[in-house]
Amino acid sequence: xxxxxxxxxxxxxxxxxxxxxxxxxxxxxxxxxxxxxxxxxxxxxxxxxxxxxxxxxxxxxxxxxxxxxxxxxxxxxxxxxxxxxxxxxxxxxxxxxxxxxxxxxxxxxxxxxxxxxxxxxxxxxxxxxxxxxxxxxxxxxxxxxxxxxxxxxxxxxxxxxxxxxxxxxxxxxxxxxxxxxxxxxxxxxxxxxxxxxxxxxxxxxxxxxxxxxxxxxxxxxxxxxxxxxx
Amino acid sequence: xxxxxxxxxxxxxxxxxxxxxxxxxxxxxxxxxxxxxxxxxxxxxxxxxxxxxxxxxxxxxxxxxxxxxxxxxxxxxxxxxxxxxxxxxxxxxxxxxxxxxxxxxxxxxxxxxxxxxxxxxxxxxxxxxxxxxxxxxxxxxxxxxxxxxxxxxxxxxxxxxxxxxxxxxxxxxxxxxxxxxxxxxxxxxxxxxxxxxxxxxxxxxxxxxxxxxxxxxxxxxxxxxxxxxx
DNA sequence: ACCCAGGTGTGCAATAGTGGACAGAACTCA
DNA sequence: TGAGTTCTGTCCACTATTGCACACCTGGGT
Numbered sequence: 238x239x240x241x242x243x244x245x246x247x248x249x250x251x252x253x254x255x256x257x258x259x260x261x262x263x264x265x266x267x268x269x270x271x272x273x274x275x276x277x278x279x280x281x282x283x284x285x286x287x288x289x290x291x292x293x294x295x296x297x298x299x300x301x302x303x304x305x306x307x308x309x310x311x312x313x314x315x316x317x318x319x320x321x322x323x324x325x326x327x328x329x330x331x332x333x334x335x336x337x338x339x340x341x342x343x344x345x346x347x348x349x350x351x352x353x354x355x356x357x358x359x360x361x362x363x364x365x366x367x368x369x370x371x372x373x374x375x376x377x378x379x380x381x382x383x384x385x386x387x388x389x390x391x392x393x394x395x396x397x398x399x400x401x402x403x404x405x406x407x408x409x410x411x412x413x414x415x416x417x418x419x420x421x422x423x424x425x426x427x428x429x430x431x432x433x434x435x436x437x438x439x440x441x442x443x444x445x446x447x448x449x450x451x452x453x454x455x456x457x458x459x460x461x462x463x464x465x466x467x
Numbered sequence: 468x469x470x471x472x473x474x475x476x477x478x479x480x481x482x483x484x485x486x487x488x489x490x491x492x493x494x495x496x497x498x499x500x501x502x503x504x505x506x507x508x509x510x511x512x513x514x515x516x517x518x519x520x521x522x523x524x525x526x527x528x529x530x531x532x533x534x535x536x537x538x539x540x541x542x543x544x545x546x547x548x549x550x551x552x553x554x555x556x557x558x559x560x561x562x563x564x565x566x567x568x569x570x571x572x573x574x575x576x577x578x579x580x581x582x583x584x585x586x587x588x589x590x591x592x593x594x595x596x597x598x599x600x601x602x603x604x605x606x607x608x609x610x611x612x613x614x615x616x617x618x619x620x621x622x623x624x625x626x627x628x629x630x631x632x633x634x635x636x637x638x639x640x641x642x643x644x645x646x647x648x649x650x651x652x653x654x655x656x657x658x659x660x661x662x663x664x665x666x667x668x669x670x671x672x673x674x675x676x677x678x679x680x681x682x683x684x685x686x687x688x689x690x691x692x693x694x695x696x697x
Numbered sequence: 698a699c700c701c702a703g704g705t706g707t708g709c710a711a712t713a714g715t716g717g718a719c720a721g722a723a724c725t726c727a
Numbered sequence: 728t729g730a731g732t733t734c735t736g737t738c739c740a741c742t743a744t745t746g747c748a749c750a751c752c753t754g755g756g757t
Contacts, residue, residue, distance in 0.1 A: 386659065
């Protein structure tokens with residue numbers, strides 16, 4: 238995620254604000270207004286409907302954001318990793334959480350006080366810049382997910398979800414590596430379909446040699462073929 | 468859209484930055500780094516794939532953001548109105564536009580230079596605050612659209628889209644008013660379905676008395692019944 | 698070794714959604 | 728006013744997707 242906004246044409250030629258620390262490093266330490274916390278896989282971090290007063294920042298591990306409908310079905314809105322924020326909505330209006338968050342792997346997150354974060358954003362230009370960059374990138378990602386949902390079949394959505402998780406197209410990623418544990422159930426609720434459908438396509442992909450099961454799911458680059466096919 | 472972030476517990480007790488102007492007013496004027504432009508209904512404002520170097524701010528009217536797939540199908544990612552920004556992705560990375568924007572009604576928009584906007588964000592806390600608020604709100608909206616798409620049927624998605632457009636649930640909205648022109652085609656590509664489906668449901672809604680055609684579409688509050696069912 | 702919970706493969710009837718096509722209504726705009 | 732264009736209502740054969748059910752598999756306790 239390219240940090241730093243474009244400022245007078247040069248990226249990153251800017252003095253430090255009062256805080257004076259690199260935001261990511263700052264957040265990595267305990268201190269006023271922030272607290273480092275650890276969660277185990279499956280543990281609930283925050284719950285849909287609870288009053289919202291903290292912003293969270295992921296240091297390590299991954300976190301699943303999900304929404305449960307009145308009818309009890311669950312949809313996964315995002316699977317976040319190190320460097321992502323969540324719960325940030327409470328900066329703009331103080332209502333309750335619109336989703337639940339739970340640890341998808343053991344993880345370390347920083348729980349940041351609402352107010353402290355507001356002050357940082359106001360005072361520290363570097364911090365504010367860091368956060369704005371994040372918001373822009375993340376918003377773009379959610380938009381891409383929406384578009385995907387709007388015009389792809391579930392088969393393609395599954396293929397795309399797998400590729401994105403495998404870091405396809407990212408620089409410095411060996412790709413072809415084994416994914417962290419994700420159940421078919423979870424994949425299903427990420428792409429808005431049923432588990433039997435996911436199972437069906439996973440087998441199809443396997444038969445075609447696009448993925449392998451090596452203790453976990455191993456996505457091969459050739460899986461993009463599914464997306465290209467008209 | 469509740470402007471102003473939460474800062475040390477008080478919303479909006481903050482001195483003006485260098486710019487010294489209310490952001491919305493500032494943008495309403497021509498000046499360095501920004502240019503006021505007018506577009507007629509259906510006119511193209513920016514095109515998917517073009518190099519991106521401007522951020523746009525809508526003064527008046529509404530703008531449609533859409534993406535066209537390789538196969539030529541169009542999906543509408545958002546229908547924006549006064550007070551919304553678009554094209555802001557170029558603040559974080561200078562690639563090309565990921566969507567097209569065209570005027571859904573005659574409209575007045577401010578075309579803002581990339582760099583100037585970056586400077587404003589860096590220098591003017593009030594401006595930066597204004598923009599961050601916007602991003603937070605808009606991101607939440609896109610997430611809500613994604614969730615809707617993930618677990619509602621096309622009938623419900625249509626109902627929801629209509630209600631949102633009619634400003635259902637917003638304070639100070641008389642609601643029950645007639646919507647600006649939207650074709651079934653457009654509704655279809657907003658909610659990811661076909662026009663024949665939209666036509667079908669619109670008639671159903673009409674028969675049930677949930678909407679009326681009074682020169683345009685008039686949404687009655689009772690349309691929420693569609694969402695509550697099940 | 699045994700059990701158990703969570704995860705997976707498979708099949709199937711019932712539904713929902715697609716992608717055309719076509720005719721008529723409703724709007725431009727010269 | 729009339730010709731063109733854009734919208735809308737409606738139909739239909741196909742295809743995709745759901746919602747179950749049930750057997751099996753696998754890893755971790757105990």
